[in-house]
Every structure is written in C-alpha cells, then in structure tokens.
Amino acid sequence: xxxxxxxxxxxxxxxxxxxxxxxxxxxxxxxxxxxxxxxxxxxxxxxxxxxxxxxxxxxxxxxxxxxxxxxxxxxxxxxxxxxxxxxxxxxxxxxxxxxxxxxxxxxxxxxxxxxxxxxxxxxxxxxxxxxxxxxxxxxxxxxxxxxxxxxxxxxxxxxxxxxxxxxxxxxxxxxxxxxxxxxxxxxxxxxxxxxxxxxxxxxxxxxxxxxxxxxxxxxxxxxxxxxxxxxxxxxxxxxxxxxxxxxxxxxxxxxxxxxxxxxxxxxxxxxxxxxxxxxxxxxxxxxxxxxxxxxxxxxxxxxxxxxxxxxxxxxxxxxxxxxxxxxxxxxxxxxxxxxxxxxxxxxxxxxxxxxxxxxxxxxxxxxxxxxxxxxxxxxxxxxxxxxxxxxxxxxxxxxxxxxxxxxxxxxxxxxxxxxxxxxxxxxxxxxxxxxxxxxxxxxxxxxxxxxxxxxxxxxxxxxxxxxxxxxxxxxxxxxxxxxxxxxxxxxxxxxxxxxxxxxxxxxxxxxxxxxxxxxxxxxxxxxxxxxxxxxxxxxxxxxxxxxxxxxxxxxxxxxxxxxxxxxxxxxxxxxxxxxxxxxxxxxxxxxxxxxxxxxxxxxxxxxxxxxxxxxxxx
Amino acid sequence: xxxxxxxxxxxxxxxxxxxxxxxxxxxxxxxxxxxxxxxxxxxxxxxxxxxxxxxxxxxxxxxxxxxxxxxxxxxxxxxxxxxxxxxxxxxxxxxxxxxxxxxxxxxxxxxxxxxxxxxxxxxxxxxxxxxxxxxxxxxxxxxxxxxxxxxxxxxxxxxxxxxxxxxxxxxxxxxxxxxxxxxxxxxxxxxxxxxxxxxxxxxxxxxxxxxxxxxxxxxxxxxxxxxxxxxxxxxxxxxxxxxxxxxxxxxxxxxxxxxxxxxxxxxxxxxxxxxxxxxxxxxxxxxxxxxxxxxxxxxxxxxxxxxxxxxxxxxxxxxxxxxxxxxxxxxxxx
Numbered sequence: 015x016x017x018x019x020x021x022x023x024x025x026x027x028x029x030x031x032x033x034x035x036x037x038x039x040x041x042x043x044x045x046x047x048x049x050x051x052x053x054x055x056x057x058x059x060x061x062x063x064x065x066x067x068x069x070x071x072x073x074x075x076x077x078x079x080x081x082x083x084x085x086x087x088x089x090x091x092x093x094x095x096x097x098x099x100x101x102x103x104x105x106x107x108x109x110x111x112x113x114x115x116x117x118x119x120x121x122x123x124x125x126x127x128x129x130x131x132x133x134x135x136x137x138x139x140x141x142x143x144x145x146x147x148x149x150x151x152x153x154x155x156x157x158x159x160x161x162x163x164x165x166x167x168x169x170x171x172x173x174x175x176x177x178x179x180x181x182x183x184x185x186x187x188x189x190x191x192x193x194x195x196x197x198x199x200x201x202x203x204x205x206x207x208x209x210x211x212x213x214x215x216x217x218x219x220x221x222x223x224x225x226x227x228x229x230x231x232x233x234x235x236x237x238x239x240x241x242x243x244x245x246x247x248x249x250x251x252x253x254x255x256x257x258x259x260x261x262x263x264x265x266x267x268x269x270x271x272x273x274x275x276x277x278x279x280x281x282x283x284x285x286x287x288x289x290x291x292x293x294x295x296x297x298x299x300x301x302x303x304x305x306x307x308x309x310x311x312x313x314x315x316x317x318x319x320x321x322x323x324x325x326x327x328x329x330x331x332x333x334x335x336x337x338x339x340x341x342x343x344x345x346x347x348x349x350x351x352x353x354x355x356x357x358x359x360x361x362x363x364x365x366x367x368x369x370x371x372x373x374x375x376x377x378x379x380x381x382x383x384x385x386x387x388x389x390x391x392x393x394x395x396x397x398x399x400x401x402x403x404x405x406x407x408x409x410x411x412x413x414x415x416x417x418x419x420x421x422x423x424x425x426x427x428x429x430x431x432x433x434x435x436x437x438x439x440x441x442x443x444x445x446x447x448x449x450x451x452x453x454x455x456x457x458x459x460x461x462x463x464x465x466x467x468x469x470x471x472x473x474x475x476x477x478x479x480x481x482x483x484x485x486x487x488x489x490x491x492x493x494x495x496x497x498x499x500x501x502x503x504x505x506x507x508x509x510x511x512x513x514x515x516x517x518x519x520x521x522x523x524x525x526x527x528x529x530x531x532x533x534x535x536x537x538x539x540x541x542x543x544x545x546x547x548x549x550x551x552x553x554x555x556x557x558x559x560x561x562x563x564x565x566x567x568x569x570x571x572x573x574x575x576x577x578x579x580x581x582x583x584x585x586x587x588x589x590x591x592x593x594x595x596x597x598x599x600x601x602x603x604x605x606x607x608x609x610x611x612x613x614x615x616x617x618x619x620x621x622x623x624x625x626x627x628x629x630x631x632x
Numbered sequence: 633x634x635x636x637x638x639x640x641x642x643x644x645x646x647x648x649x650x651x652x653x654x655x656x657x658x659x660x661x662x663x664x665x666x667x668x669x670x671x672x673x674x675x676x677x678x679x680x681x682x683x684x685x686x687x688x689x690x691x692x693x694x695x696x697x698x699x700x701x702x703x704x705x706x707x708x709x710x711x712x713x714x715x716x717x718x719x720x721x722x723x724x725x726x727x728x729x730x731x732x733x734x735x736x737x738x739x740x741x742x743x744x745x746x747x748x749x750x751x752x753x754x755x756x757x758x759x760x761x762x763x764x765x766x767x768x769x770x771x772x773x774x775x776x777x778x779x780x781x782x783x784x785x786x787x788x789x790x791x792x793x794x795x796x797x798x799x800x801x802x803x804x805x806x807x808x809x810x811x812x813x814x815x816x817x818x819x820x821x822x823x824x825x826x827x828x829x830x831x832x833x834x835x836x837x838x839x840x841x842x843x844x845x846x847x848x849x850x851x852x853x854x855x856x857x858x859x860x861x862x863x864x865x866x867x868x869x870x871x872x873x874x875x876x877x878x879x880x881x882x883x884x885x886x887x888x889x890x891x892x893x894x895x896x897x898x899x900x901x902x903x904x905x906x907x908x909x910x911x912x913x914x915x916x917x918x919x920x921x922x923x924x925x926x927x928x929x930x931x932x933x934x935x936x937x938x939x940x941x942x943x944x945x946x947x948x949x950x951x952x953x954x955x956x957x958x959x960x961x962x963x964x965x966x
Binding site: 055252269304310321327347475484495496 | 949
C-alpha cells in the first residue's frame with residue numbers, strides 16, 4: 015500500500031494494547047471494533063475482544079445509557095482477556111467519555127470528536143462544563159480532533175447528505191487507529207465494498223473516510239506528540255485461523271458433535287432470551303447441516319420439544335439463560351428419569367430473576383448441578399474461552415448420547431459475545447463417537463443397562479418389535495415397567511447416580527493449567543474466567559510465587575483425581591463470578607478448606623483483581 | 633418428502649393392548665375410550681411401531697401404558713410440546729396426544745393453544761370430565777360455576793372454558809366432540825381425526841364415576857340424548873329430537889342460532905368447513921342441544937411438513953470445513 019514519505023518519529027513498540035471504541039448506539043462502534051479486530055488478526059497479533067452494548071434497543075441519542083463500546087486487547091503475548099485497563103479510549107461523544115473514562119489508565123490516550131462536545135450533548139451526558147476546556151482530563155493525553163468536519167471534508171466529493179456523512183465518522187476513527195498501530199486497510203476496504211455493494215457511493219465515501227483518517231496520522235497533521243506504535247506478532251501454533259465468538263463456537267460445535275455421533279438430525283428448540291437468543295439465530299441458518307430449529311411458545315416447550323426429538327432418535331438441544339433454565343427444570347427431571355440424551359446450553363447472566371440480562375455471571379452452577387427436585391444428577395461442562403465452546407459442545411454431545419443423559423453446558427453472557435482468534439480444525443481431525451440405536455428385539459427391555467456405561471438403549475420409534483412405554487413414573491430395574499417397590503426405587507436412584515458418577519472414568523484426569531501439581535496455592539477456576547486467572551497466576555509465577563492454576567471443564571462429575579490433586583496444595587483459592595458456588599461444591603465433595611473469591615458486578619474479572627487476591631495469600 | 637401409507641390389516645383391537653393391567657377406577661369412562669381407540673386403530677390398520685401415544689399427567693395420561701404401540705408418559709400439560717419435537721424429528725410417525733381438561737386446558741393451556749395454531753400433525757384427544765380425578769376431585773377449568781369440590785366447598789365461582797370453542801379460537805383446523813359411552817360415534821370421530829392431516833382436536837365428554845359422576849347425564853342419558861344432542865354431519869341438516877323433528881337455523885337478523893321445526897325452509901345444513909358456524913355450534917349449551925361430531929374440518933398444510941418444505945431443511949450433507957472456513961480466515965506459518 016502506498017504510504018506517505020513524510021518522516022514521522024520512529025514507531026514505539028508495545029507488547030500489548032487495550033483500545034476501547036465508545037460512542038452512541040448509532041455511531042457504529044461495534045463494526046468499527048470488529049474491523050479493527052480483523053486487521054489485527056490479519057497482521058498476526060493475538061487478541062481478545064468484548065463488546066459492551068446497551069440493554070436498550072434504541073436508547074435516546076447522546077445519553078449515557080445509550081453508550082455502546084467495544085474493547086479489544088491485542089498484542090504479541092499474554093493476551094488472555096479483553097484487558098483490565100484501557101490504553102486508548104475513542105470517545106465519539108461526551109456520554110461515551112463520561113461512562114468509559116474510569117477504565118482508562120492514568121496517562122492513557124483519549125481521542126475525542128470535538129464537534130460532538132456541544133452544549134446539548136454535554137448536558138445530556140451530565141457535564142456542567144466542557145471537560146475539553148478545563149483541566150479535568152489533565153491526567154490523560156487528550157487528542158482533540160474535529161472528526162465530524164474532517165470526515166465531512168473527506169467524503170465531500172461523493173455528494174453525501176450531512177447525515178450520511180456523519181455516519182462515516184467511525185470509519186475515519188478506524189483509519190486513524192489502523193495507522194496508529196501500523197495495520198493495513200485492505201480487508202476493511204474490501205469489507206466496505208462488499209457491505210455497500212448496492213450503494214457504491216456510500217461504499218466509496220466510507221473508504222474515503224478510512225483513508226482520510228489513516229492519512230491524517232500519516233501526514234503529520236496531528237499533534238506532534240502522537241506517535242505510531244508497533245505491536246509484535248503473536249507466537250502461535252501454525253495453521254489456519256479465524257475469529258470466533260462463543261455463540262459461533264457453540265453452534266458449530268453442536269453441528270460437529272452431530273456429525274461425530276452420526277446422528278441424522280438435530281432439533282434445536284429455544285425461546286427468545288438475552289443473551290442466549292444468538293445461538294438460536296445462528297443455528298437457524300444451518301439447516302443444510304441437519305439442523306431443525308424451533309422457536310417454542312415458552313422455555314418449557316422448548317425443552318419439551320428437544321426432549322421429544324431425542325425420544326424420536328434425533329439430537330435434542332435447548333438453550334436459554336438462568337431464568338429460562340429454571341423453567342426447564344421439570345423437563346430435565348423427565349429427561350433424567352427416562353434417560354434420554356439432551357444438550358442444554360445455559361448462557362448465564364446476572365440474577366436473580368431478571369437481574370441484569372446483558373451482564374455476565376457464573377451464578378447458575380448450583381442450578382445446573384443441584385437445581386432439581388429429588389435426586390436428579392446430570393453432567394455439567396463449562397467452556398473456558400470462545401474457541402473452547404466448540405470443543406465443549408462436541409463433548410456435551412458425546413456424553414449425552416453415550417450415557418443417555420441431559421448435559422448442561424454453562425456458557426455466559428461474556429463468552430456469547432466475546433471473540434478471539436481460533437485455529438480452525440479440519441473435519442477429518444474431529445472426534446468420532448457414532449451412536450447405535452437398538453434394533454434387536456431379542457432380550458430387549460427399555461431400561462436394560464450397558465454394563466460399562468450403565469446407559470439404557472436408545473430406540474427410535476418406528477423400530478419394529480421394540481414398542482415400549484416410558485415416562486416419569488419410577489420403573490422397575492429389571493423390566494422397565496412402572497414400579498412403586500421401595501427397594502427398586504433405592505436401586506434406581508443409585509443407578510442414576512452411578513451412571514453420572516461413572517462419567518469420571520471417561521473424561522481426562524484433571525491437569526494443572528500452569529504450575530506444579532503441588533505447592534502453596536492452587537487457584538481453581540471454571541468457565542470464562544480462565545484468561546484472567548491464568549494471566550494472574552502467570553504473573554505471580556514470574557515473581558517466583560508458588561502458585562498454580564487449575565481450570566475445571568467438568569463440573570459434574572468432577573475428574574476422579576481432583577480431590578487428591580487439590581489436597582496437595584496448602585491452600586486453594588476459588589475465584590468465581592458468583593457468591594461462592596464452586597468453592598462450596600469443592601468443600602462439600604472433598605472436605606478441603608477451599609477459600610472463595612467472589613465478583614458479582616456483572617463484569618468479568620480483571621487480572622489485577624485476581625493478582626491482589628493471590629497476593630494476600632502468598 | 634414421500635408420504636407412505638403403511639397399514640396393518642391383520643391386527644384386531646386386542647393387538648393394540650399392552651400387557652399392562654389397566655388401573656382406572658371400575659366404571660371409569662376411560663375404559664370405553666381405550667376400547668374405542670383400540671377399535672379405531674384396528675379398523676384403520678395402524679402400524680404399531682410407527683404409532684406413538686404421548687400424554688401428560690392425570691387419569692387420561694395413563695393411556696399410553698395400555699397401548700402396545702410406542703408411548704411416552706411425560707410431565708403435566710407438556711405433551712403437545714414433546715409431541716411437536718417428535719414430529720419435527722420424524723414427521724413419518726403417527727403421533728397421538730392423550731390429555732384431560734386439567735392437563736390440556738389448565739397447566740398445559742399455553743401449549744395447547746400453540747400446537748393448534750401451528751397445526752402440528754397430531755391427533756389430540758382431550759378427555760373432559762370437568763374435574764381433577766387423580767388428585768382427588770378438585771374443580772377443573774371446565775367445571776361449571778357452582779361446582780362443589782374439596783377446594784371449592786362453597787361452590788366454584790369461576791367460569792368454565794369450552795374446550796371446542798377454545799380450540800377453534802386457537803386456530804385449530806379440525807375440531808370434534810364425542811362421548812365416551814357412544815362407541816360407534818366415538819370411533820367414527822376418532823377415525824376422522826386420524827384422517828385429518830394437521831392438528832386434530834377431539835373433546836370426549838367422559839364420566840368420572842368417583843368425583844363427578846353423571847355430570848353429563850343431562851346430555852348423555854338415554855332418555856334425554858335425542859333432545860340434548862345434535863349430531864352434526866357435513867352436508868346434512870342440523871336436526872335433532874326423538875324423531876328429528878327439530879332443527880337449527882340462524883335467528884333472522886342476528887348471529888345466533890335458534891330452534892325451529894325440522895321442516896322449516898331455512899334449517900341450516902352443516903358445513904364443516906365453515907368456521908363461524910363451527911363456533912356457533914361449539915358454544916351451544918342447554919337449553920340448546922350439545923353439538924356432537926366433526927364441528928370443523930378445513931385442512932391446510934401441517935407445520936412439520938412446512939418446516940421440511942423450507943430450503944435446506946432435513947439435509948445434513950453440507951460441508952463442515954466450508955462452514956468453519958466461512959468469512960475471513962488467515963494463515964499462520966510455521
């Protein structure tokens with residue numbers, strides 16, 4: 015790409031950088047962030063992103079509750095979270111500045127559009143005085159540009175209305191940021207031309223805005239203290255990569271699991287709920303992969319339809335968030351009683367009740383593991399990252415079909431929307447675990463158990479001579495007929511428990527994600543907190559602290575060596591985005607004095623918070 | 633999708649009975665319904681392994697255990713949802729939903745509404761005994777005002793729902809009513825319901841001998857039945873009475889029915905494709921005769937067939953590698 019030859023100060027190197035794009039809901043911050051992410055990825059850096067958009071669908075413009083933000087952490091190494099503190103904040107209006115400023119590092123950079131700091135916007139954001147004109151931003155490096163006018167000038171040749179021109183501001187800002195980190199614009203320009211293929215004038219204007227923002231940096235028009243940076247490439251495993259969100263990871267993993275099991279069809283039944291709906295939307299477009307999606311009348315019916323589909327020999331999958339999972343509870347009991355496969359995806363959000371639907375929490379662990387009437391065990395898994403969502407979904411299908419049981423996958427609102435680079439697996443490299451449906455009438459009864467797995471046979475209605483009846487009433491261990499016999503109920507209760515407990519023999523032993531398998535302190539986490547905990551433990555170890563990181567993917571049953579492993583540490587710290595759930599399960603299961611560390615603000619852990627908690631112990 | 637009709641003409645009604653001992657109260661109307669269903673199955677030559685009976689909870693919900701077909705006894709009120717999943721997974725199965733007034737219209741009212749509106753190809757048989765039997769006699773959503781029960785010792789003050797009017801309001805394309813003890817009529821209605829593609833809704837007035845005995849006696853009693861029932865048949869005049877001496881017509885200038893002499897010129901002829909007429913018939917209550925038979929039948933494509941008629945549905949051959957490599961990818965070299 016042609017670049018200006020005007021000499022600029024040498025670019026400075028940064029190991030990693032955190033940028034937050036913030037503006038009004040209508041300012042296009044999410045697409046700006048996504049495009050910056052793509053250019054980052056193409057340049058070979060590692061990254062982790064997190065969008066933070068308002069709960070309101072169309073919040074009034076200029077208000078603080080209408081601020082939409084997108085954060086990206088990128089760099090050559092140690093990018094495990096979207097980043098604790100922000101290095102560069104792009105604030106497209108006063109509301110964005112006031113909402114997002116508190117996460118900016120002291121000495122960090124703020125880029126503002128001065129034109130947006132008018133009396134009206136300042137008042138909506140609650141500023142009595144213009145913060146650009148007093149010393150309230152003295153602790154930061156403030157770059158004030160009239161982005162509105164610069165964009166208008168750049169797109170002028172294309173004859174846009176002033177409103178249309180205003181909508182190109184985000185691309186100008188993107189162009190400037192791409193220059194700042196030495197990234198290409200090629201993919202962005204291709205994307206714009208594709209997106210606006212039917213509106214070539216709009217495409218050309220947006221491209222002009224990107225180029226103008228880039229040239230603005232390049233040609234030294236800007237403040238002289240503004241320098242460009244270089245971020246090193248990440249040292250990652252060779253292969254083909256792409257960006258993946260947790261939602262995509264789960265959807266594609268379910269499809270891959272369906273293939274791996276050799277099942278013809280998946281019936282995915284859901285009911286709209288934030289933040290789980292995106293999975294329904296994604297799978298609705300995968301019909302040609304054997305997926306039938308069904309938007310049910312409620313959460314109960316969604317779970318029922320999925321279970322009915324499993325009964326009929328398809329892979330039944332349902333998905334929701336905490337309050338919706340609560341409604342599915344009764345049906346999960348039926349799935350446990352009738353021993354049918356079912357995959358349940360829970361995108362956890364902050365609660366209880368409606369709580370904070372757009373904010374993430376890990377507070378459905380008890381609900382997943384324990385939250386049913388009677389003794390009703392099932393398997394529970396949790397993905398650690400957006401890419402891990404793919405593998406966990408496959409594993410959920412494997413366990414559900416092999417053990418004829420519901421499996422709950424605990425994702426969360428953070429994973430659903432976050433995105434990370436993902437090494438794309440080849441279909442040929444994926445696992446295979448073909449299911450076999452019972453067709454032989456000889457010696458059949460519906461609850462005949464496999465000696466090894468204790469699973470009952472899966473029979474498709476339509477199979478001759480295997481007609482049978484199942485239901486929620488307790489059934490006889492030997493014949494499968496309805497039974498109220500007291501000893502039989504005790505035996506069946508134990509059989510259901512043993513079946514789930516036996517999964518522990520079919521999953522990997524618990525490993526140590528980082529550090530020794532014994533020592534002073536083990537930090538034990540699960541789910542989406544992986545990155546923050548891992549980085550904090552890594553930093554502690556760099557300071558020669560005796561700390562290890564243990565990350566649980568299997569929450570029910572636990573890996574069979576977990577208790578013995580945890581007992582090899584003097585202390586066990588369990589950071590969780592809930593009021594202390596895993597810590598209680600570990601204490602109850604292993605009688606160890608594990609210590610909890612809770613965060614329940616609806617926001618993911620920062621690395622520094624975990625570091626501080628570690629510091630108090632070691 | 634190809635539609636195959638396989639029947640098994642060799643089977644007798646007893647061949648549709650399972651080996652399980654039937655455990656309804658002696659004298660329960662459910663016995664008669666079980667008998668009628670088994671006879672209808674034999675008459676139609678239903679293939680047992682392709683037939684699934686799904687139920688919720690309640691006395692009626694025991695039904696699947698007594699059939700030699702596939703059966704799924706599920707949770708209270710949710711049978712329509714589970715049956716929908718079964719049909720989505722395998723539209724070729726012949727799926728029946730056996731429910732009651734509490735199961736289908738109270739705890740499961742929402743599912744009933746939606747399964748009817750979607751028109752999933754199911755035979756939905758609602759046993760209406762106007763009482764909760766299995767829980768020992770509380771009033772139900774179809775109990776008449778004033779019903780005394782353990783939970784309404786002073787008499788119910790709630791207005792009942794009419795099952796057939798509800799079904800029509802929900803958009804059902806097949807709505808019929810029959811009576812447990814009128815076997816020939818019931819078997820005929822069941823066969824019509826089965827022949828209808830889409831959701832078929834059949835209300836059966838069923839006597840609970842223990843908790844609500846004789847609640848339909850004013851309709852079903854041998855002495856009163858000819859006066860108290862109008863047996864509707866498509867294309868035939870709406871007449872009733874011991875000698876079919878009475879008829880129904882639209883009261884001039886109104887949208888309501890009135891009783892006239894059967895010979896009157898404007899006695900209505902039943903048109904089962906006429907929804908407003910079906911709604912008038914469904915709502916008839918004493919002193920009018922209660923309408924029995926197929927009140928409404930006006931088929932359209934069923935839900936699960938429409939699902940599979942949409943592009944790409946039911947095919948699982950698409951390339952997974954292509955999906956995973958869709959959109960922008962990049963190579964990282966060694």
